[in-house]
Amino acid sequence: MxxxxxxxxxxxxxxxxxxxxxxxxxxxxxxxxxxxxxxxxxxxxxxxxxxxxxxxxxxxxxxxxxxxxxxxRKVETGDSQYFTATADKKAQSGTYNIQVTQLAQAHKVAGSAVADQTLAVGEGTLAFTVTGSSFNVAVAGTDNLVDIAAKINEAPDNSGVTATVITSDAGSRLVFSADNTGVDNQISVTATDTTGAGLGNMFNGGALTQLTAPANAIVSIDNQQVTSQSNRVSGAITGVTLDLTQAGSNQTGMLKISRDxxxxxxxxxxxxxxxxxxxxxxxxxxxxxxxxxxxxxxxxxxxxxxxxxxxxxxxxxxxxxxxxxxxxxxxxxxxxxxxxxxxxxxxxxxxxxxxxxxxxxxxxxxxxxxxxxxxxxxxxxxxxxxxxxxxxxxxxxxxxxxxxxxxxxxxxxxxxxxxxxxxxxxxxxxASLNQQSTGLAERLNSLPGVLGR
Structure with a gap:
């Protein structure tokens, strides 16, 4: 067992x-x-x-x-609200009188207003020119102002125009803004209708209104006039970049450059x-x-x-x-x-x-x-x-x-x-030996004894 x-x-x-x-x-x-x-x-x-x-x-x-x-370089502008400045290693220590006469502005024009911006405008093409580059946007007969703005902004060859729909008391109109400031970035728009005259009536001739004239920044550095296409003026002072923030007629700020x-x-x-x-x-x-x-x-x-x-x-x-x-x-x-x-x-x-x-x-x-x-x-x-x-x-x-x-x-x-x-x-x-030993002992004990017989 x-x-x-x-x-x-x-x-x-x-x-x-x-x-x-x-x-x-x-x-x-x-x-x-x-x-x-x-x-x-x-x-x-x-x-x-x-x-x-x-x-x-x-x-x-x-x-x-x-x-x-x-x-x-340590740059100090006092409490000037007209400009900020940064300087790199090329900037030399010195003090300059800064006067911001005019800030640069981006050109903005707008088409004629409509009462309902969700209605279709017309069918044809809008041609844009800005900074010497041109691109065209096809307008479908079902496109409303929002659709046209999206097409302009998403155009792969858009050369620097952002379109926005502005709604005022006079109605809704498409506003075109140059992406860059300065007089070199003027926008021109030409509408060509293939059906009807809706696009031409909205954007051609007197229908296109200038909202903001393009302008260059004008700044005086130690009585020397500097004109810039943008409000960031680099190179006028070696190693110094001016960021113009506000124009102030006859308001002069002080710029001090020193080693830090x-x-x-x-x-x-x-x-x-x-x-x-x-x-x-x-x-x-x-x-x-x-x-x-x-x-x-x-x-x-x-x-x-x-x-x-x-x-x-x-x-x-x-x-x-x-x-x-x-x-x-x-x-x-x-x-x-x-x-x-x-x-x-x-x-x-x-x-x-x-x-x-x-x-x-x-x-x-x-x-x-x-x-x-x-x-x-x-x-x-x-x-x-x-x-x-x-x-x-x-x-x-x-x-x-x-x-x-x-x-x-x-x-x-x-x-x-x-x-x-x-x-x-x-x-x-x-275990087996123990069983055999026990069995042998029992058998020996059961044998008839020879003593006392």
Missing amino acids: ALTATGIGSGLDITNIVNVLVDAEKLPKEAAFNKAEDSIKAKVSAIGSLKSDLSAFQTALAKLADGTGLES TETVKNNLTEFVDAYNKLMTSVETLSGYKPDSDRPLQGDAMVRSLASQVRNMVSDRVDQAGGGSIGLFDIGISVDRFGTMTVNNSTLDTALADNMTGVEQLFSTPVTGLGNRLDALAEEYVKTGGVLDSRDSILSGEQRRLDDQKLVFSRKMEQLEARLLKQFNAMDLVV
Whole structure:
């Protein structure tokens, strides 16, 4: 008779024995797997942290590499309500008197009014010309004002006209507005009827009314008149763009342009802070420390990055007028602990006396410190770059580890099944022997005794 439960024949706790034997082989290996997986995850996280710090470093470098953060200009317009202004690196320091005589206006014309805008107008073609370019719109016999406006606005060759239906006390009419201001952008409309005379009666001759005359902007800069097609005036003052907001007869505003030294200092300080954060991150992730578990400790890739950055910040850049300039010359130095610091007094002097040299140090194409550091960082953070490649390697290691864990799990299942089978077989043998022993004892006890007879 077969046993239906383990251990009955032998009296042993077979399930527990098997579990202990399997765990003796499984637990050390699982601990190794977990340690390897934790290491991979820690490295992936470290790579992500390094990539983030490099990107922040690039953000700080961007303002210096192209020169925009070193050539900031401060624009002051007082409380002027007549214009605003912006200045780029080409703008020279100076003060200007600005008077806005006239704002630029867009040309607007309108057809004759109708009582009901939902009624059809006529059938034919509307031809438009603006800024020397022409386009035609076909009008169907069923089109009302709204339909015609939509066709004009959606015309693929529309050269600068926007149509709108305006309804007033006098009725509804189509209004055509030039998209651009200035006298060069006048609208002309010609209607050609194929059926009836509805289009011609609405848009030809005296039926077409001018609502707003086209006008150029007129502005006086230090008593010198400047005419512009738009209310944005560029080029009148080198490097300065004026946005005209209101005309004021005989109202003069003041425009002052100066170097924005404070912003330049802030941008340089951001660079120093980003550098220190990056170097601290490198040390935290890969620097040697006894009894530590740093994820990238001693990693050659990270140490190479740090070495290249340190070498670059100690380099000097040739100046256009001769000689060279380095960070130390403008008050930025690296101490023996690897921390970059700023000497504000030296920096102020450099910004006041050698701003051109500061710009050349960072923003000289290819050889400028900002461009070289940015190019180095880009090699690491770009798609398919050094850090992406390392991530790919770690992902491969994780996949192989997952495969190993799966194979090992199946091996342990097989081991457990084999041990259970072996112990159950042993249990059956012991049960059988116990039954035989019991039967033999009973038979011996039933034999007639020879003593006392």
